[in-house]
Every structure is written in C-alpha cells, then in structure tokens.
Amino acid sequence: MSGVRLPWLAPGDPPDAFPDPRRALREPNGLLAAGGDLSCERLVAAYRRGIFPWFSAGQPILWWCPDPRAVLFPAELRISRRFARTLRSGRFAASTDQAFGEVIRQCAATRAASGTWLTPEMIAAYTALHERGIAHSVEAWQDGELAGGIYGIALGGVFFGESMVSLRPDGSKAAMAHLVGLALARDIGVIDCQVPNAHLESLGSRTIPRAGFLELLGRLVDQPPAGRLAPEPPRPVGVPATGGPRAAV
Numbered sequence: 001m002s003g004v005r006l007p008w009l010a011p012g013d014p015p016d017a018f019p020d021p022r023r024a025l026r027e028p029n030g031l032l033a034a035g036g037d038l039s040c041e042r043l044v045a046a047y048r049r050g051i052f053p054w055f056s057a058g059q060p061i062l063w064w065c066p067d068p069r070a071v072l073f074p075a076e077l078r079i080s081r082r083f084a085r086t087l088r089s090g091r092f093a094a095s096t097d098q099a100f101g102e103v104i105r106q107c108a109a110t111r112a113a114s115g116t117w118l119t120p121e122m123i124a125a126y127t128a129l130h131e132r133g134i135a136h137s138v139e140a141w142q143d144g145e146l147a148g149g150i151y152g153i154a155l156g157g158v159f160f161g162e163s164m165v166s167l168r169p170d171g172s173k174a175a176m177a178h179l180v181g182l183a184l185a186r187d188i189g190v191i192d193c194q195v196p197n198a199h200l201e202s203l204g205s206r207t208i209p210r211a212g213f214l215e216l217l218g219r220l221v222d223q224p225p226a227g228r229l230a231p232e233p234p235r236p237v238g239v240p241a242t243g244g245p246r247a248a249v
Contacts, residue, residue, distance in 0.1 A: 030066030
C-alpha cells in the first residue's frame with residue numbers, strides 16, 4: 001500500500017460516512033477506508049453498503065468491499081449424496097442464537113495459530129450487535145455438544161456471513177445446511193460470503209462482480225423477510241428442499 005492515501009474515518013464522523021464502495025482499491029483488493037469505530041450504528045451502515053471491517057491486532061480498523069464478491073444463493077447450496085445421507089440419519093441437530101458467544105470464540109480460536117481478525121474488540125462489537133438482534137449464530141450439535149457453527153448479520157433479505165467453524169467432521173456443513181433452510185423459509189435472497197474459499201465453493205458459493213452485488217444489495221437489504229431470525233432450540237437438521245444432492249463423494 002506504499003504511496004496510497006486511504007480515506008480516513010474519524011470516530012466522530014457520521015456512521016454512514018463511507019466512500020463509495022466502487023472506489024475501493026484494486027490492490028489490496030477491496031480496501032476502501034481506514035479508521036472510525038466499531039459502533040453498532042457504523043457496522044450496520046457499513047453492511048448496508050456492502051462494506052465490512054477486516055484488520056489484525058495493531059492495525060487501524062480497515063474497511064473492505066472486494067471485487068468480485070463471493071456469495072451463496074440459497075437455492076444453489078450443493079450437498080453431496082454422502083452428506084445428504086448424514087443429515088437424514090439424524091446425526092446433527094441445529095439451533096439459532098443458542099451459543100453465539102461460543103461460536104464466535106471458537107471461530108477466533110481455530111484461527112489463532114495463523115493470526116485472526118477476531119480481536120477482542122471485534123468480538124465485543126459483534127456481541128453488541130447480537131444483543132440488539134442484528135447478529136446471529138447458527139449452531140450444529142452432535143451428541144449434545146457443539147459440532148460447528150456460523151455467525152453473521154441479518155439485514156432485510158441478506159445474511160452477511162462472517163465466519164464459520166467445524167469442531168467435528170461436517171459440523172460447519174450441518175450449520176450451513178440449517179442456515180440455508182432458514183434462508184429459504186424466510187425469503188433471504190443471498191448469503192454474503194465476502195471472499196472466495198475452497199470450502200464455501202464446495203457448498204455452492206460463487207463469485208459475482210461487485211457492481212452486481214451492490215445492485216442486488218440495494219434491492220434486498222430493505223426487503224422485509226418472510227420471518228426474522230430468532231432464537232430457536234436444537235432440532236434435527238434436514239436436507240434443504242432445493243439443496244438436494246448434486247455430486248457423489
């Protein structure tokens with residue numbers, strides 16, 4: 001980033017004082033601005049514009065909007081025949097907002113060896129959003145113990161996935177299958193995956209141009225979902241209706 005002058009957000013700036021996300025850098029891909037704070041109001045304003053924070057300890061807060069954008073359209077979830085059999089066996093149960101703190105801490109712990117953006121400051125910020133009913137967790141359970149989970153932010157018809165973790169084999173896949181089922185039932189049109197990775201691609205995520213993502217976001221973020229995500233105790237995980245087997249493993 002030598003020679004690059006990023007727009008700087010002061011803590012006292014209005015929560016929505018972000019540059020146009022289309023002005024984000026090409027290298028590093030998507031870096032848009034620095035500074036500001038992690039208040040609930042600023043985080044919500046950022047996500048509504050397709051912007052998210054991502055920084056390491058010791059860095060200023062960095063704000064990103066990469067191009068292309070990784071997304072998962074719920075109807076495109078890819079489930080192997082093997083995993084579909086696993087779900088039908090009743091091996092996993094899933095819940096919503098029953099262990100938010102544990103899920104986010106486990107996401108941080110599993111990445112600690114290679115460095116994590118889930119600093120105590122970030123964990124506190126998303127916990128505050130959770131307490132306001134904006135950030136949510138989806139948990140997968142096996143034999144009464146946490147097997148995996150996902151946490152993210154729900155705004156209108158969009159779920160912004162932040163991180164996922166597997167504590168047992170297929171744990172994060174079971175949580176994703178349950179999240180997709182919730183998305184289909186609640187008219188959530190897209191799950192934002194931010195940047196591509198092989199695990200999410202194996203589940204059916206794909207990349208779309210940033211311009212297309214921002215247009216999609218503009219249509220969906222204010223859309224009242226058919227039902228809000230709400231705390232829900234564990235129940236068996238099924239195969240989502242339109243996410244049937246696609247490929248043998």
